[in-house]
Amino acid sequence: KNQVEQSPQSLIILEGKNCTLQCNYTVSPFSNLRWYKQDTGRGPVSLTIMTFSENTKSNGRYTATLDADTKQSSLHITASQLSDSASYICVVWGGGSNYKLTFGKGTLLTVNP
């Protein structure tokens, strides 16, 4: 069964600190992995997308890594800001004609002043 597991479930950090969120998946075949940010009361917004051949990708203070061999990904947030408080969701697509995505349950990040 295709699954995406994220850890931790929730995380509280102080403004200015760094943090790393984890994502393990069992989706097969694999085409790409996205990290989404979902602010409270909003829909998810894509932060990064990584394909099988990519190991790391950055988007400002967000850096995602992917190890397709171990089926693990991480999202590293540098110098956190209060606006980073949100749920971060890992999503995997199997590719081809399969239009369904497999979603993780998300990590709820709270950045405190």
Add this chain to the structure above:
Amino acid sequence: GAGVSQSPSNKVTEKGKDVELRCDPISGHTALYWYRQSLGQGLEFLIYFQGNSAPDKSGLPSDRFSAERTGGSVSTLTIQRTQQEDSAVYLCASSLEAGRDYGYTFGSGTRLTVV
């Protein structure tokens, strides 16, 4: 429009009533999806529309749920005889074409509360 628009943003309804949730996708996006997000849970696939093809309804949790997409654009998700377990955020997303990685654009969702 510039993004995916959903209405209403919030809906409180009494158990047993019917509700309609609306999604207006990005112009030109042929694929449209409905997801349900319950507290502490991942997004749950409900239904998918692609152009004029028959929709994939495999994710609808019961026959109380139905959806239609008129003219290949606006979609309506209807829940009949609502139950308390239907309380959740209902998210709509659209993409240029299903089966390819154009990425989804999500709406802000409709928060449904059944009392």
